[in-house]
Amino acid sequence: xxxxxxxxxxxxxxxxxxxxxxxxxxxxxxxxxxxxxxxxxxxxxxxxxxxxxxxxxxxxxxxxxxxxxxxxxxxxxxxxxxxxxxxxxxxxxxxxxxxxxxxxxxxxxxxxxxxxxxxxxxxxxxxxxxxxxxxxxxxxxxx
Numbered sequence: 001x002x003x004x005x006x007x008x009x010x011x012x013x014x015x016x017x018x019x020x021x022x023x024x025x026x027x028x029x030x031x032x033x034x035x036x037x038x039x040x041x042x043x044x045x046x047x048x049x050x051x052x053x054x055x056x057x058x059x060x061x062x063x064x065x066x067x068x069x070x071x072x073x074x075x076x077x078x079x080x081x082x083x084x085x086x087x088x089x090x091x092x093x094x095x096x097x098x099x100x101x102x103x104x105x106x107x108x109x110x111x112x113x114x115x116x117x118x119x120x121x122x123x124x125x126x127x128x129x130x131x132x133x134x135x136x137x138x139x140x141x142x143x
Contacts, residue, residue, distance in 0.1 A: 027083040027132040029057075035064045038136065040109070042129065053116040055125070060109045079112060083131050088124065090114050 028036045040060040046053055057079075081088040096111045116122045133139060 025082060025084045027081075027128060027135050029132070030080040030082065031062075031078075032064045033080070037063055042138075047115070050117070053122050053125075055114055055116065057112045058109050059112070062107075062110050065107065079114075081125075081128050081132075083128050085124070085127065088128060 039057045041058040043056040079090040094113045098108045100108045
């Protein structure tokens with residue numbers, strides 16, 4: 001049961017009828033259902049022209065590629081951010097696979113970028129990121 005919001009995010013509540021929060025769910029990120037990914041870096045920016053928030057997530061390792069589970073799981077076209085409040089489905093505005101090495105075929109990283117223009121969606125995303133950071137030993141480092 002999802003609440004569709006205009007913009008880049010779709011929020012799906014864990015229990016939309018009672019508003020209950022399931023604190024037993026660890027924050028996670030998934031491109032494929034059941035394959036948890038861990039970003040190596042998350043950048044938060046603001047578009048000076050529009051005021052929209054821009055999130056850039058960098059993954060130096062993709063479990064869905066390294067474990068070859070991607071062929072048996074369905075890609076939803078979105079990044080699922082899951083925590084005790086429910087799921088956030090993010091449709092990236094841009095993705096890039098970066099390769100390097102002597103032959104140019106060594107996977108280096110994957111970049112996933114999306115925009116958040118609605119303040120309530122930004123607040124929900126930041127609640128997720130704070131939980132994710134706490135659970136995974138990440139911290140905020142201003143530039």
